[in-house]
Amino acid sequence: MSAVGIVAAAGSGSRLGADLPKALVPLAGRPLVVWAVESLLAGGVAEVVVAVPAADRAAFAAALPGTVQLVDGGATRTASVRAGLAAAGPAADAVLVHDAARPLTPPEVVARVLAALATGAPAVVPVLPVVDTTVVVDEAGTVTAAVPRASLRRVQTPQGFDRAVLVAAYAALEDGVELTDDAAVVRAAGVAVGTVEGDERAAKVTVPHDLHLAGLQVGR
Structure with a gap:
């Protein structure tokens, strides 16, 4: 089985307080996107395509290996x-x-996703248990119920798909509809999504504190 990795890297770095795209924000001296691409390749992906802001293509080309293909990303994740x-x-x-904002995803997670696809799964995502108490609140912010967490999971990336399944699901998605991730796109098309074990190191970098924690992990 041959796999291509698509890295969504067209987002801004505003929530990180950066004046450059989030994927180019450095972690231990290297842009986040470089870490993400290397994880995919080390985990067994043969080809990588990175969706980047059109205005910053040259900066991405300078940071990434020449074997990585760059495409202009869209205004939304779906478009990218x-x-x-x-x-x-x-x-x-x-x-x-995969998300460029999950730079420290271990290659082992990538390999687990690929292994599940190789057994015939049409779609698979890495997940972790929900460990915090989770509640429902009303419009006033008052807790109205506690959600049993035994069956809840946090979804990470990379999310893996049979190529024909993902292409068909995106083709069926109505224009203007934006879903939270690619697993939601295939589920909307009626495709069952399996799971594999994720990893705490695959945490998403969204705010400066996340970047600081990722830096501590790299320094260990």
């Missing part, structure tokens, strides 16, 4: 993934969609 799918080479029969 569509662009990545359109640019992917014809050889891959599986697609892994």
Whole structure:
């Protein structure tokens, strides 16, 4: 099985307090996107396409290996993934969609996703248990119920798909509809999504505190 990785890297760095795209924000001296791409390649992905802000293509090209293909990302994640799918080479029969903002995802997580796809799963995501108490609140912010957490999971990336399944699901998605992730896109098309074990190191970098914690992990 041959897999292509699509990295969504077109987001801004505003919540990180950066004046450059989030994916170019450095972690231990290297942009976040470099860490994410290396994780995919080390985990067994043969080809990587990165969706980037059009205005910053040169900066991404300078940071990434020449074997990585760059495409102009869209204003939304959905648009960026569509662009990545359109640019992917014809050889891959599986697609892994990854966030540049999860730079420390271990290659072992990538390998687990690929292994599940190799057994015939049409779609699979890495997950972790929910460990905090989770509640429902009303409009006033008052707790109205506690949600049993035994069956709840936190979803990470990379999310893996049979290529034909993901392409068909995006083709069926109505224009203007934005879902939270690619697993939601295939679920909207009626496809069952399996799970594999995620990893706490695959935490998403969103705010400066997240970047600080990632830096501590790299320094260990």
